[in-house]
Amino acid sequence: ESDVSVDALARKVQESLSLAKRHKFWETQPVGQFKDLGDSSLPEGPIEPPTPLSEVKQEPYNLPNLYEWITCNMDSDEMCSEVYNLLSNNYVEDDENMFRFNYSKEFLRWALRPPGYFKSWHIGVRAKSSKKLVAFITGVPARVRARDSVVNMAEINFLCVHKKLRSKRLAPVMIKEVTRRVHLENIWQAAYTAGVVLPTPISTCQYWHRSLNPKKLIDVGFSRLGARMTMSRTIKLYKLPDSTATPGFRKMEPHDVPAVTRLLRKYLSQFLVAPDFDEDDVEHWLLPKVDVVDSYLVESPETHEITDFCSFYTLPSSILGNQNYSTLKAAYSYYNVSTTTPLLQLMNDALIVAKQKDYDVFNALDVMQNESFLKELKFGPGDGKLHYYLYNYRINHIMRPSELGLVLL
Numbered sequence: 146e147s148d149v150s151v152d153a154l155a156r157k158v159q160e161s162l163s164l165a166k167r168h169k170f171w172e173t174q175p176v177g178q179f180k181d182l183g184d185s186s187l188p189e190g191p192i193e194p195p196t197p198l199s200e201v202k203q204e205p206y207n208l209p210n211l212y213e214w215i216t217c218n219m220d221s222d223e224m225c226s227e228v229y230n231l232l233s234n235n236y237v238e239d240d241e242n243m244f245r246f247n248y249s250k251e252f253l254r255w256a257l258r259p260p261g262y263f264k265s266w267h268i269g270v271r272a273k274s275s276k277k278l279v280a281f282i283t284g285v286p287a288r289v290r291a292r293d294s295v296v297n298m299a300e301i302n303f304l305c306v307h308k309k310l311r312s313k314r315l316a317p318v319m320i321k322e323v324t325r326r327v328h329l330e331n332i333w334q335a336a337y338t339a340g341v342v343l344p345t346p347i348s349t350c351q352y353w354h355r356s357l358n359p360k361k362l363i364d365v366g367f368s369r370l371g372a373r374m375t376m377s378r379t380i381k382l383y384k385l386p387d388s389t390a391t392p393g394f395r396k397m398e399p400h401d402v403p404a405v406t407r408l409l410r411k412y413l414s415q416f417l418v419a420p421d422f423d424e425d426d427v428e429h430w431l432l433p434k435v436d437v438v439d440s441y442l443v444e445s446p447e448t449h450e451i452t453d454f455c456s457f458y459t460l461p462s463s464i465l466g467n468q469n470y471s472t473l474k475a476a477y478s479y480y481n482v483s484t485t486t487p488l489l490q491l492m493n494d495a496l497i498v499a500k501q502k503d504y505d506v507f508n509a510l511d512v513m514q515n516e517s518f519l520k521e522l523k524f525g526p527g528d529g530k531l532h533y534y535l536y537n538y539r540i541n542h543i544m545r546p547s548e549l550g551l552v553l554l
């Protein structure tokens with residue numbers, strides 16, 4: 146327990162240092178600034194007004210001489226492979242560099258081509274000589290409700306600079322270029338998440354992990370054997386039934402889209418920030434896709450009404466430097482709605498299905514009503530915090546995770 150408090154203390158120091166830190170780029174941006182924290186006289190909503198489209202910078206920002214912008218056409222298998230390889234070798238790692246996210250090609254195609262997407266928002270940087278992709282940043286359009294206002298936003302993700310090009314202030318150029326291209330489509334707000342503290346989070350969420358394959362997780366260093374626990378006792382602790390418990394629990398199918406949309410819209414209306422999904426969005430984001438996204442619902446055997454819904458996305462991690470395993474198969478809780486089946490039972494069925502599909506771990510953020518099941522279903526708190534941000538939109542209230550209804554990939 147003592148080392149947990151030391152870790153927690155170290156993180157607190159780190160976070161307060163980051164509040165003191167100079168943010169030479171972020172101080173120039175229309176985002177909540179640390180110095181404004183607590184100044185509730187500032188009005189909620191857009192920080193800067195839109196610019197007339199004729200005044201938006203028409204040409205791309207300057208890159209260092211050896212590099213050039215490219216628009217990444219994710220329909221092209223070759224380009225998609227280049228993006229996959231850049232991320233697979235250079236994207237987010239944990240603090241101890243034991244794992245690195247390994248988003249699959251199919252996942253990237255899904256994540257980057259939702260209804261109304263813009264190819265021009267899939268931005269790469271190539272080295273002119275080697276033609277190698279060395280940096281990437283993306284945006285996808287999303288309608289996001291903040292309190293009572295539905296705002297057309299860009300969801301920004303997959304910001305990545307090759308390890309060999311770090312700390313050269315390339316990230317601010319990537320961010321300014323994606324901002325410029327979003328502005329050209331007359332969109333002035335954005336939503337994004339990051340594991341790092343920047344000016345200024347609207348909420349800070351905690352990751353929780355539910356072991357499904359505890360032996361592998363301990364072997365690769367993701368988890369540690371609990372004090373006074375043996376391996377066989379640990380395996381027994383996390384054992385799950387072979388089949389789900391809820392009558393009428395089944396995979397979501399195309400004909401369920403209208404009912405799931407109604408259920409989800411009603412459920413998400415209770416949160417301060419949440420997506421404003423329509424049927425096209427639900428069809429794209431929630432219809433099952435093998436090894437990308439899984440969705441289940443409860444159809445009442447008596448009334449055939451759809452009463453509950455749960456979903457998770459597939460995001461494996463490369464295991465860096467373990468002899469026996471190269472990949473950690475992880476499921477991430479996505480959107481869940483319970484109106485009849487207790488959320489605890491619904492999520493236990495999600496765990497059972499994930500175990501049946503050979504996932505090693507089931508991750509969940511403490512957003513929405515997730516706190517109500519995390520401890521009871523034997524999730525443990527992770528070391529990763531996820532900070533949520535809005536660009537050019539002030540919310541005068543640091544939101545509790547339970548007020549957040551938005552999950553980014």
Ligand SMILES: CCCCCCCCCCCCCC(=O)SCCNC(=O)CCNC(=O)[C@H](O)C(C)(C)COP(=O)(O)OP(=O)(O)OC[C@H]1O[C@@H](n2cnc3c(N)ncnc32)[C@H](O)[C@@H]1OP(=O)(O)O
Nearest residue numbers: 168169170171303304305306311312313314315316333335
């Ligand atoms: C209206 C439309 C608006 C659209 C845009 C909305 C904003 C979108 C914002 C992006 C949302 C991304 C969402 C995701 O994808 S979060 C995932 C981010 N990716 C990774 O963590 C992958 C591994 N790391 C890397 O590839 C690099 O370290 C990156 C590229 C992250 C930074 O490269 P590098 O390490 O070589 O640094 P630099 O010298 O170039 O630049 C240093 C400056 O960059 C600021 N920095 C560092 N990390 C991040 C970060 N994760 N978000 C925003 N800013 C970040 C940093 O505070 C400093 O600025 P300041 O502190 O001095 O001011």
Ligand SMILES: CNCCCN(C)c1ncc(F)c(N2CC(C(=O)NCc3cnc4ccccn34)C2)n1
Nearest residue numbers: 237238239244245246338340352462527529530554
């Ligand atoms: C910009 N999109 C945000 C979502 C990206 N996502 C999923 C993410 N962002 C920050 C995190 F802190 C995080 N965590 C999941 C928890 C976890 O599993 N930690 C151990 C671990 C296993 N593999 C990796 C790879 C990278 C980092 C930690 N890893 C922590 N997830």
